[in-house]
Amino acid sequence: MQEILTVAQMYEADRRTIESGVRGEILMENAGQAVSDEIVKRFSPRAVSVLCGPGNNGGDGFVIARLLRDQGWNVRVGLLGDVEKLAGDARIHAEKWSGIVERLSPAMLVGADLVVDCIFGAGLSRDIEGDLAVLVTAINECPAAVVAVDMPSGTDGTTGQIRGVAVDADFTVSFCRPKPGHYLLPGKDLCGQCIIRDIGISADIVGSLAPDIFINTPEIWESYIPWPANSGHKYQRGHVLAVGGTHATGAVRLAARAARRAGAGLLTVLAEPAALSLYAQDAPGVMVAPMAKFEELMQDPRHNAVLIGPGAGVGDETRKRVIHALHAARACVLDADALTSFADDPSTLFFAVQGATVMTPHEGEFARLFDNLAGDKLSRARAAAKRSGSVVILKGTDSIVAAPDGRAVINDVFAPWLATAGSGDVLAGLVTGLLAQGMPAFEAAAMAVWLHAQAGQAFGPGLIAEDIPDALPGLLARLWQRKAHGVVM
Numbered sequence: 001m002q003e004i005l006t007v008a009q010m011y012e013a014d015r016r017t018i019e020s021g022v023r024g025e026i027l028m029e030n031a032g033q034a035v036s037d038e039i040v041k042r043f044s045p046r047a048v049s050v051l052c053g054p055g056n057n058g059g060d061g062f063v064i065a066r067l068l069r070d071q072g073w074n075v076r077v078g079l080l081g082d083v084e085k086l087a088g089d090a091r092i093h094a095e096k097w098s099g100i101v102e103r104l105s106p107a108m109l110v111g112a113d114l115v116v117d118c119i120f121g122a123g124l125s126r127d128i129e130g131d132l133a134v135l136v137t138a139i140n141e142c143p144a145a146v147v148a149v150d151m152p153s154g155t156d157g158t159t160g161q162i163r164g165v166a167v168d169a170d171f172t173v174s175f176c177r178p179k180p181g182h183y184l185l186p187g188k189d190l191c192g193q194c195i196i197r198d199i200g201i202s203a204d205i206v207g208s209l210a211p212d213i214f215i216n217t218p219e220i221w222e223s224y225i226p227w228p229a230n231s232g233h234k235y236q237r238g239h240v241l242a243v244g245g246t247h248a249t250g251a252v253r254l255a256a257r258a259a260r261r262a263g264a265g266l267l268t269v270l271a272e273p274a275a276l277s278l279y280a281q282d283a284p285g286v287m288v289a290p291m292a293k294f295e296e297l298m299q300d301p302r303h304n305a306v307l308i309g310p311g312a313g314v315g316d317e318t319r320k321r322v323i324h325a326l327h328a329a330r331a332c333v334l335d336a337d338a339l340t341s342f343a344d345d346p347s348t349l350f351f352a353v354q355g356a357t358v359m360t361p362h363e364g365e366f367a368r369l370f371d372n373l374a375g376d377k378l379s380r381a382r383a384a385a386k387r388s389g390s391v392v393i394l395k396g397t398d399s400i401v402a403a404p405d406g407r408a409v410i411n412d413v414f415a416p417w418l419a420t421a422g423s424g425d426v427l428a429g430l431v432t433g434l435l436a437q438g439m440p441a442f443e444a445a446a447m448a449v450w451l452h453a454q455a456g457q458a459f460g461p462g463l464i465a466e467d468i469p470d471a472l473p474g475l476l477a478r479l480w481q482r483k484a485h486g487v488v489m
């Protein structure tokens, strides 16, 4: 599992490592070595300016400068403040640098082919302002390639937010484990390629911090995938009830296809008489029933998963069905209109949550339901999961899946092609299809986000929502191969 550590956890890992007998000076040497290795891998010797701040991020810079100069590079070093004011490991390494230390200013960029940003890392504590802001803007405007150490200066490691201004790096080398800010926007974009290097902090020490944020990889959920048994039949793969709207019928048709592709054994769309034939004619494998039968069908325990929201319409009818499904303790996926219908009274919705429930808001829907939650995306998603008692998928490029018990994953797959109408409906269907087969809510939500992102990335330009369900068999086959034969993805 690829753990993500908050900045506070990273400092604690550092502290415990030093307490266990590894000197901080060595960790800093290892950090500088890791960055200089990554630089040398990518560039031939050239004019490099290493820009150092007043803390340990700057200390890393002095190590990088020394190691590059030892390999024949033409290195300039600039420092914010005086060497005499540096403390601890940064001071030790600054004193090992025998070259000139210039004042940190945009003049450092003149003639540089490569800039190493060691101004601020994890210790960024306020907005970058004044002359420093001018310097950061100059870094972003100069033609040199930019390597950020730990974090692009100005990007908050925990939130990914810009504090004033931030360096826009070509690549970022960080240490031990990534921080949320490496994956949350805009941090993710500012990092460029993100490389995480070991610097001597053990896996045991990382484990002792009980990390509960992870990158969304198959290791998180693959052991929960409900693969059908050889002796299985369709009723063991769950029966989805999908509440279809009368007007925007495409939404549930997309969701239904995704739920079936995800493996749901049966799926029935409920709709008003005016729309019933549209759903019936859409795909031969879909069953339909009149909406008037909703409550009756809900009495049959075989109808074990319910999708409400895409194209459902905002209002009383949708509210009633949501509450009914939640009270019946069915696995529920609530999306779009099912969420917006509770904008005026979210606590009634949260109070009704009992069984496996997944809410899939985009930022707009999220704001309607959780209007007083502020802060970064990860914290808001986690707080929303706690408050609602449901698994929350807060969608976007950096989709978060958060569980009420505190676990969270962040999507790390770039797939901008997914920003297309109907793509969220497909995601909701995918989650429902997995829940119907008995997959636990957090794992089902995380797997659905992964499949969705992988499908988007694999299909690439030209993707429309209809393509996503049809990309699933290939991805599922890869997961199956991985289980059956240990094939690496």
Ligand SMILES: NC(=O)C1=CN([C@@H]2O[C@H](COP(=O)(O)OP(=O)(O)OC[C@H]3O[C@@H](n4cnc5c(N)ncnc54)[C@H](OP(=O)(O)O)[C@@H]3O)[C@@H](O)[C@H]2O)[C@@H](O)CC1
Pocket (backbone or CB within 6 Å): 010, 011, 013, 014, 027, 028, 031, 053, 054, 055, 056, 057, 058, 059, 060, 119, 120, 121, 122, 123, 124, 125, 126, 127, 128, 129, 132, 149, 150, 151, 175, 176, 199
């Ligand atoms: N385990 C690991 O990962 C390891 C990490 N290591 C490295 O250590 C780095 C963390 O070092 P760090 O704690 O010294 O913090 P750092 O980022 O240098 O900044 C603090 C300084 O900046 C100042 N300052 C802050 N914001 C400011 C602003 N807006 N405008 C102006 N000033 C501002 C702040 O001032 P203060 O708030 O105290 O007034 C303080 O002086 C980490 O990123 C990694 O590179 C490795 O060496 C080894 C192992």
Ligand SMILES: Nc1ncnc2c1ncn2[C@@H]1O[C@H](COP(=O)(O)OP(=O)(O)O)[C@@H](O)[C@H]1O
Pocket (backbone or CB within 6 Å): 362, 395, 396, 397, 398, 399, 414, 415, 416, 417, 418, 419, 420, 421, 422, 423, 424, 425, 426, 427, 452
């Ligand atoms: N730039 C992007 N990169 C990756 N995924 C994206 C991007 N923009 C949107 N998505 C994904 O596409 C889906 C869009 O959902 P939503 O906004 O509900 O659309 P719709 O209502 O049209 O179906 C979400 O799963 C979201 O995570």
Ligand SMILES: [K+]
Pocket (backbone or CB within 6 Å): 057, 117, 118, 119, 120, 121, 148, 149, 150, 151, 152, 153
């Ligand atoms: K930095």
